[in-house]
Amino acid sequence: MVCKNCQTLNPFHELTCRNCKSYLRERVYNLDLWKLLEQLIESPKNGFTKIIYSEQKNFIVFIILIASFKFYLNTIFFFLTNPLTNLSSANIIRNYLILLLSVVVIISLFSLLIKITNQISGLVTRVKDIFSILSYSLIPNIFALAIFFPLELIFFGEYLFSNNPSPFIIKETVAYIMLVLELLLVVWTFFLAIMASYTLTKNVFCAIVMGILFGLLMFGSQFVLSFYLY
Numbered sequence: 001m002v003c004k005n006c007q008t009l010n011p012f013h014e015l016t017c018r019n020c021k022s023y024l025r026e027r028v029y030n031l032d033l034w035k036l037l038e039q040l041i042e043s044p045k046n047g048f049t050k051i052i053y054s055e056q057k058n059f060i061v062f063i064i065l066i067a068s069f070k071f072y073l074n075t076i077f078f079f080l081t082n083p084l085t086n087l088s089s090a091n092i093i094r095n096y097l098i099l100l101l102s103v104v105v106i107i108s109l110f111s112l113l114i115k116i117t118n119q120i121s122g123l124v125t126r127v128k129d130i131f132s133i134l135s136y137s138l139i140p141n142i143f144a145l146a147i148f149f150p151l152e153l154i155f156f157g158e159y160l161f162s163n164n165p166s167p168f169i170i171k172e173t174v175a176y177i178m179l180v181l182e183l184l185l186v187v188w189t190f191f192l193a194i195m196a197s198y199t200l201t202k203n204v205f206c207a208i209v210m211g212i213l214f215g216l217l218m219f220g221s222q223f224v225l226s227f228y229l230y
Helices: 033-042 044-053 060-079 092-120 129-134 139-161 172-201 204-225
Strands: none
Touching: 033 044, 044 129, 044 172, 060 092, 060 129, 060 139, 060 204, 092 129, 092 172, 092 204, 129 172, 139 172, 172 204
């Protein structure tokens, strides 16, 4: 941002000018989750900007914990895509912790990658800001867990996690509708990851590459882990 007082160019996250100490923007102490969700739906760029400006990056732990549980369920569904497999008793806590660790590692590594990329481009960014906006890009998976997963349990009951018979045999139309809705939320996750990167880089090409790569690693890791957890 350019200081209106002395015209000094400052990093995007700065509250006051590095030269004259004038305020560059309104101070943001905490994040209002519900207002932020509205912004991420209506104007993702403004929502991610608010996250970057906020001094307290609250709700990140909550988002990662809940999204990781949805990813744990995804590994079960990935495992059951093979009609020859049957889900045996699994260590739920262990598998969830493995998914949680993988999510934290991927977000952390990507935060460092984006920071280094920005630094090469001459942009000054903070790892905590990048980590925060990437974490918030996982919000659609919380919607999937809170809304779609209960509906799937209602429609398919215990057969939701079964291949004998598959939910696509029990209620084919409903199963495909739920699958499409789940895929749309996955696409939304990719879109938010792209917008999160764009908010910091202001580079469309870089944002698209980073966002897609982040999404592929996040969901790809779930697919790979599904073969080792069960």
